[in-house]
Amino acid sequence: MTHHTGPDPEKIHSMFASIATRYDRTNTVLSAGIHHLWRRKTVRWSDAQPGDRVLDCATGTGDLAIAFHKVTGNATGTDFVPEMIQLAREKSKNVYFEVADVTNLPYDDATFDIASISFGIRNVADPKKGLAEMARVVKKGGRVMVLEFGQPQRRAFGAAYNLYTRHILPRLGGTLTGDRAAYEYLQKSAGRFPCGDDFVALMRASAEFASIEYKALTMGVAYLYRGVRG
């Protein structure tokens, strides 16, 4: 799998603008707080060190950028929805947040030690271009970290998870945000987005990496990828 065409960027833009203010609380309820553990794992596996320059793309309300900042003291968060960036700025005064599209990043080549994206790449209209841009702005030896939903591999757990994502998640997400369609989209997009080796193939097609490794988290509900820039 080397080609994946993402969703319509205008629809994605207005969907995230409309749920922005209810986004954090809904995340915590729907994932039972596990998303915080996944983010901490992302920071640990990136091997981030104090002083490293980190760029978090599609940062939303900024949680991953803030988690990186705690370790490096030098993180920037970007998203193409201004409403999200506004909320992120209110959450942290220390992290620098600005509006930017991951498929067209306003930074020079080899600027950052780490570029990250959590639960964002699935929503990017041209994910290959997004990954190429993240790789471009990272220095040689720097890391591109991607955290994204996948499909659980074990059948028994997969069946229970499918029941949750198909029937409970859209209702609960709809009740919490008033936008059920956004959570039907979450379920559908997560269910078909390439994971594991298929996503590695997409990363390889996007840029030159010296190595790409991945880990399945929480039985494959999410996947964490780590590409080292060649």
Ligand SMILES: C[S@@+](CC[C@H](N)C(=O)[O-])C[C@H]1O[C@@H](n2cnc3c(N)ncnc32)[C@H](O)[C@@H]1O
């Ligand atoms: C599910 S949210 C994830 C937010 C955050 N990273 C997190 O982990 O909670 C997806 C985010 O991707 C952003 N997004 C989608 N396409 C984008 C693009 N092309 N450039 C920048 N941000 C984008 C949306 O605005 C939204 O804030």
